[in-house]
Amino acid sequence: MTNEQPVIQVDNITKKFGNVEAVRETSFTVNAGEFITILGTSGSGKTTLLKMLNRLIEPTSGAIYIDGENTKDVNVNILRRRIGYVIQQHGLFDHWTVEQNIATVCNILKWDKQKTAQRIDETLRLVQLDPAKYRKRHPHQLSGGEQQRVGIARALAADPKILLMDEPFGAIDAVNRAKLQDELKEIQKTTGKTIIFVTHDIDEALKLGNRTMLFKDGKIQQFDNKNELFLHPQNEFVGDFLGVSKQLSKWRYLSAKSLIKQWKPVGGQLNNAIDADAIVAKVVERLLKRPADPVQVVDRDENKVGYVRLNEISEMVGAI
Numbered sequence: 001m002t003n004e005q006p007v008i009q010v011d012n013i014t015k016k017f018g019n020v021e022a023v024r025e026t027s028f029t030v031n032a033g034e035f036i037t038i039l040g041t042s043g044s045g046k047t048t049l050l051k052m053l054n055r056l057i058e059p060t061s062g063a064i065y066i067d068g069e070n071t072k073d074v075n076v077n078i079l080r081r082r083i084g085y086v087i088q089q090h091g092l093f094d095h096w097t098v099e100q101n102i103a104t105v106c107n108i109l110k111w112d113k114q115k116t117a118q119r120i121d122e123t124l125r126l127v128q129l130d131p132a133k134y135r136k137r138h139p140h141q142l143s144g145g146e147q148q149r150v151g152i153a154r155a156l157a158a159d160p161k162i163l164l165m166d167e168p169f170g171a172i173d174a175v176n177r178a179k180l181q182d183e184l185k186e187i188q189k190t191t192g193k194t195i196i197f198v199t200h201d202i203d204e205a206l207k208l209g210n211r212t213m214l215f216k217d218g219k220i221q222q223f224d225n226k227n228e229l230f231l232h233p234q235n236e237f238v239g240d241f242l243g244v245s246k247q248l249s250k251w252r253y254l255s256a257k258s259l260i261k262q263w264k265p266v267g268g269q270l271n272n273a274i275d276a277d278a279i280v281a282k283v284v285e286r287l288l289k290r291p292a293d294p295v296q297v298v299d300r301d302e303n304k305v306g307y308v309r310l311n312e313i314s315e316m317v318g319a320i
């Protein structure tokens with residue numbers, strides 16, 4: 001859930017490396033508690049954009065505000081403590097134990113031993129690692145997935161409001177990657193962090209992000225939730241990139257909500273209801289189980305209901 005409060009405001013930033021414009025006149029806003037994924041072609045400027053948020057790269061022009069404060073006016077070290085950063089190759093110090101790695105920022109903040117030890121255990125539990133088992137290990141004694149978990153624990157140690165993640169699961173096998181994605185989503189839900197997550201993987205971007213930014217040639221092509229990206233791609237690139245023409249993608253990613261043309265007030269019993277956020281495939285599954293009954297799509301927040309019938313669904317899915 002987001003609370004519609006801008007935590008990041010990017011105002012017309014451009015980054016030039018010599019003649020190369022890596023990011024061009026880009027503006028966007030991110031609200032507190034959002035999980036934003038950034039997707040795009042190789043070399044499109046995703047990493048450059050991310051690194052400008054914590055001033056690892058300074059914009060050539062434009063401004064970035066975090067909590068309303070221009071990042072240019074904030075001491076870089078203070079800024080980076082407020083913003084956790086996770087990269088693909090975890091960036092752990094090999095000669096340090098897991099606990100020493102996680103304690104890096106706590107030590108900079110001069111936390112006492114007890115507070116630091118407590119936080120190490122807390123963050124390890126958050127990333128599903130048993131502190132007693134992992135505290136004293138070195139990074140080379142961990143699997144790739146475990147290293148990445150420690151990387152996330154370290155980024156969370158100082159309890160930053162924002163987490164920047166640059167292809168954090170890029171080098172992890174598919175099974176562990178799916179597990180890490182689920183865990184990260186859970187961490188985000190329980191901690192309310194604002195996350196900006198760069199990935200090459202369309203499935204990962206759509207699964208994790210409540211909004212996804214599509215990036216090409218240093219510019220945002222579209223920044224929307226997945227329903228909007230599929231239903232209203234703003235240009236050919238977005239359509240092609242997401243494979244909007246492929247029915248399969250629609251069925252996998254669209255929610256039941258998108259099938260409803262007209263919401264009606266709730267009346268009487270809801271005995272075959274499905275959540276508005278359920279994917280279309282679930283609606284179809286339900287319809288096939290009880291072909292005679294319409295499925296009632298329920299939007300809990302707004303207490304509304306819409307109906308989908310089997311004989312209508314192929315027509316509806318075909319039209320969206």
Ligand SMILES: Nc1ncnc2c1ncn2[C@@H]1O[C@H](COP(=O)(O)OP(=O)(O)OP(=O)(O)O)[C@@H](O)[C@H]1O
Pocket residue numbers: 017020021022040041042043044045046047048049
């Ligand atoms: N330090 C630099 N000096 C010169 N050019 C750079 C520098 N960093 C990035 N670039 C260029 O800026 C453009 C954007 O690079 P960036 O790494 O942001 O892209 P990306 O979308 O993250 O790519 P990938 O998905 O391949 O990691 C590229 O053309 C790249 O070559």
